[in-house]
Amino acid sequence: MLSVHIIGGGVAGYTLARHLVQQNYPGSIKISDAQGLPYDRPPLSKSLQVEPFAPLSWYQQNNVGLIQEEVENLQLPQSAEDWLVLATGTTPKALDVSGGHLARSLHSAADAAFISDVLESGMFGQRVLVIGAGLVGAEFASTAKMSGAQVTLISSSAAPLAHVLGQELAEQLHADHANHGIATLSGAVTEVGPNHVVVDGQRHEAELIVAAIGVEPETALAEQLGLSVADGILVDAQQRSPSNSQVLAIGDAARQENQPRAVHWESAMEDAAQAAATIMGTAAPKRSVPWFWSDRHEMHVETVGDFSKATRTVTRMNRRGRIQTVFGLDADGSLVSASMIDGGLMAKAVRRLIEKSLTPSVEQLKDPTVGPRELGR
Numbered sequence: 001m002l003s004v005h006i007i008g009g010g011v012a013g014y015t016l017a018r019h020l021v022q023q024n025y026p027g028s029i030k031i032s033d034a035q036g037l038p039y040d041r042p043p044l045s046k047s048l049q050v051e052p053f054a055p056l057s058w059y060q061q062n063n064v065g066l067i068q069e070e071v072e073n074l075q076l077p078q079s080a081e082d083w084l085v086l087a088t089g090t091t092p093k094a095l096d097v098s099g100g101h102l103a104r105s106l107h108s109a110a111d112a113a114f115i116s117d118v119l120e121s122g123m124f125g126q127r128v129l130v131i132g133a134g135l136v137g138a139e140f141a142s143t144a145k146m147s148g149a150q151v152t153l154i155s156s157s158a159a160p161l162a163h164v165l166g167q168e169l170a171e172q173l174h175a176d177h178a179n180h181g182i183a184t185l186s187g188a189v190t191e192v193g194p195n196h197v198v199v200d201g202q203r204h205e206a207e208l209i210v211a212a213i214g215v216e217p218e219t220a221l222a223e224q225l226g227l228s229v230a231d232g233i234l235v236d237a238q239q240r241s242p243s244n245s246q247v248l249a250i251g252d253a254a255r256q257e258n259q260p261r262a263v264h265w266e267s268a269m270e271d272a273a274q275a276a277a278t279i280m281g282t283a284a285p286k287r288s289v290p291w292f293w294s295d296r297h298e299m300h301v302e303t304v305g306d307f308s309k310a311t312r313t314v315t316r317m318n319r320r321g322r323i324q325t326v327f328g329l330d331a332d333g334s335l336v337s338a339s340m341i342d343g344g345l346m347a348k349a350v351r352r353l354i355e356k357s358l359t360p361s362v363e364q365l366k367d368p369t370v371g372p373r374e375l376g377r
Contacts, residue, residue, distance in 0.1 A: 001081065002027025004279060007071050007221065008087030009038030012251025012268040014053045016085060019276035021062045027081070030065035035109060037066065041089075042265060045139040045212075046295050048116040050109040074221055077246035083279055086222055086233055086249040087272075090215035090263065095131065099192035103131060103211035106140055115140075118208050124148045129197050129206040131189055133160040133174060135294050137212035141182050142296040144208075152183040152206070154199055164292075164303050165339040166313050166326040173301065173341075180297045217253045217261065232261045238278040239271055248275045260308075264292040289351045302347045305337030305354050314365040327365045335359040345372040 004020060006013045009031050017029055031038065037056060043049045059066045077084050092105040105111055119126075128144045130137050133155035141153045159170040177184050187200035192211075197204050217232040227243040228234040232255030234242060239254065241247040250271035255261040262268075266288070273285045294301045310328025318324040325346060328337035334357065338350040349372035353359070360376040 003081070004029050004083045004085060006031045006085045006087055007033075007074070008089055008251070008253075009033030009035060009066075010041055010087060010089045010251060010268070011053075011265055012089075012272045013085070013087035014038040015269045015272035016087065016250060016275050017064050018054075019273060020279065021064065023276060023280050023282070025280065028065065029063070030067060031059075032067045032069050032071050034068065034070040036068040039109060044109070044112045045106055045136040046143065048112045048119075048140075048143060050112060071221065074225060076225055076244055080246065082246060084247045085275060086247065086253060087251045087268075088218040088221060088233075088249075088253045090252045091218050092211070093214045093216055095189070095192065095211045095213060097190055097192060100211070102192045102194055103197075103209045106136055106210055106212060107215070115208065115210065119144060119147045119149060122149075122207055125150050126208065127206040128152070128208045128210070129154065129204060130210050130212060131192075131197065132212035132214070133157075133177075133184070134212060134214065135161065137210075138173070138177070138296050139294060140210060140212060141177065142180070145180060145182055149208075150183075151181075152185060152204060153177055154185045154187070154189060154197070156186065156188060158186055164307055165301070166307050166310070166328060166337070168313060168315055169301075169323050169326045169339050169341070172323050173296070176297065176299075215252070215263065217255070219253060222249065222253075231255055237274075238284070239275045240278065248278060250275050262290065264290065266291055289354045291347060291351060300342050301339070302343055303337070303339040304347050304350045305335075307337045307339070309336040314362055316366055316368055318368060324368065325365075329359070333359065343372075346375075348372065349375050 020029055037052050039050050039052045043051045092107045095103050126149050128149040128151045130141045131154045133153050141151050145151045159167055162170040185199055189199055191198035219229045222229050222233040227241045233249035233253050234257050235249050235254050239248040239250055251268040252263045277284050291304050307328050309330050311331045312329050314327040316325040325340040330336045340346050353376050358376045364370045
């Protein structure tokens with residue numbers, strides 16, 4: 001009997017199930033996830049909210065089996081009619097210092113519920129220490145501050161996320177935390193206690209300590225099955241494992257051979273669309289220019305393209321003399337990336353330009369009076 005067994009209920013796993021339903025897949029579809037009803041991950045750090053992709057009735061109406069289980073042992077598909085799809089996501093990096101396990105992560109619905117309860121039940125002005133100022137750390141610091149906490153954000157860099165935002169905008173955004181009442185510390189964490197953190201020899205007290213120092217691909221099941229793993233579960237352009245053509249991997253746990261691993265919401269959705277095409281035997285969907293977003297302090301931050309390809313940047317300032325957009329150009333002077341604050345239609349405009357290999361003049365890129373529709377014309 002035709003079947004698809006999806007392990008993982010994040011955006012990749014759910015999106016694959018939705019595509020298969022929409023395309024009238026004739027076999028059975030099953031999602032296994034220890035957390036139960038699939039939900040979206042970004043709102044966890046942005047608002048401490050758990051937002052299911054669809055109600056339970058959607059799965060029932062569309063005959064999608066939903067099994068709440070911790071999958072520890074799997075069998076490889078025994079037939080060309082059966083598919084196993086690993087959408088196992090990531091696990092938080094461990095804080096490798098004395099007492100590091102005492103810091104709470106923010107990676108699951110249970111984490112968000114625990115932290116939300118601490119913030120709601122604690123005294124107004126309670127102290128919160130956030131270790132790590134990347135996407136999750138910065139977003140949660142903003143959320144905690146809005147809840148009335150005294151927040152200290154600890155980073156090893158004055159420009160967290162420079163590799164994805166560009167150096168200039170990363171520095172400005174990190175400095176902005178102070179403008180919103182968040183204290184920032186640069187240094188190395190050497191010890192964590194139940195209510196304190198030691199940074200460069202200085203002890204800092206807190207009622208809540210959260211570590212957000214990055215994630216690692218969850219590859220335990222893939223390794224158990226003997227699949228190829230190297231900074232993620234290796235796949236080809238069709239999301240197939242080179243070790244077994246009936247096993248697919250999608251989302252943050254997967255890495256296409258000879259490519260860096262993508263850990264973005266939209267990339268996971270595109271993996272799912274490709275996996276559906278592989279299963280259904282239909283044409284491969286087109287991949288888009290990479291894009292992701294982050295929300296903090298009521299600012300919407302977006303990045304388009306890949307700053308690792310940029311060898312120089314062009315900065316556009318707003319009327320207050322602050323950076324609004326940073327454009328990345330490669331060694332040939334071609335537009336390859338951009339990051340922006342409250343950019344409106346600018347992200348779409350830059351994606352279009354990169355897709356068409358068009359590069360506006362440096363004068364246009366710098367000029368704040370040149371809007372998204374005029375850029376490159």
